[in-house]
Amino acid sequence: MTESQKSTTPATTTPATGALVSEQGKTSIADTVVSKIAGIAAREISGVHDLGGGTARAVGALRERIPGSRTNLSQGVAVEVGEHQAAVDLDIVAEYGVAIADLAAAIRRNVVDTVERMTGLEVTEVNITVHDVFLESDAPDEEPATTRVQ
Numbered sequence: 001m002t003e004s005q006k007s008t009t010p011a012t013t014t015p016a017t018g019a020l021v022s023e024q025g026k027t028s029i030a031d032t033v034v035s036k037i038a039g040i041a042a043r044e045i046s047g048v049h050d051l052g053g054g055t056a057r058a059v060g061a062l063r064e065r066i067p068g069s070r071t072n073l074s075q076g077v078a079v080e081v082g083e084h085q086a087a088v089d090l091d092i093v094a095e096y097g098v099a100i101a102d103l104a105a106a107i108r109r110n111v112v113d114t115v116e117r118m119t120g121l122e123v124t125e126v127n128i129t130v131h132d133v134f135l136e137s138d139a140p141d142e143e144p145a146t147t148r149v150q
Contacts, residue, residue: 026102047098
């Protein structure tokens, strides 16, 4: 085969690597990217009130009160990312009345599907810790701000 007849080898595409490794180079995905994707995917599931333990939620609530600040989409999410695989740990607050086992299964399914589809990484596990159950009566009453002038 002459030099001009050689065909290029396509990117290595297996379920474990996606197109992350090819002859042209390697794609690395940062932990923060996987963490943000997993956090968004978990929040998409009905029955998830919030992500994070008590301290993380308190800090998040303070952060949201600061003008111009954005919601931390990685709150309550910890990940380990390798070259071909990722593992995800989620801390959630479930809404009262939701079957927690069904909720956890739906979260796992959505996180695995979304992370694998968007990154090409194989998700080896999704561990979920339910820190609390949210009751409507626990919601803080928002008092209207009083104005000083009329």
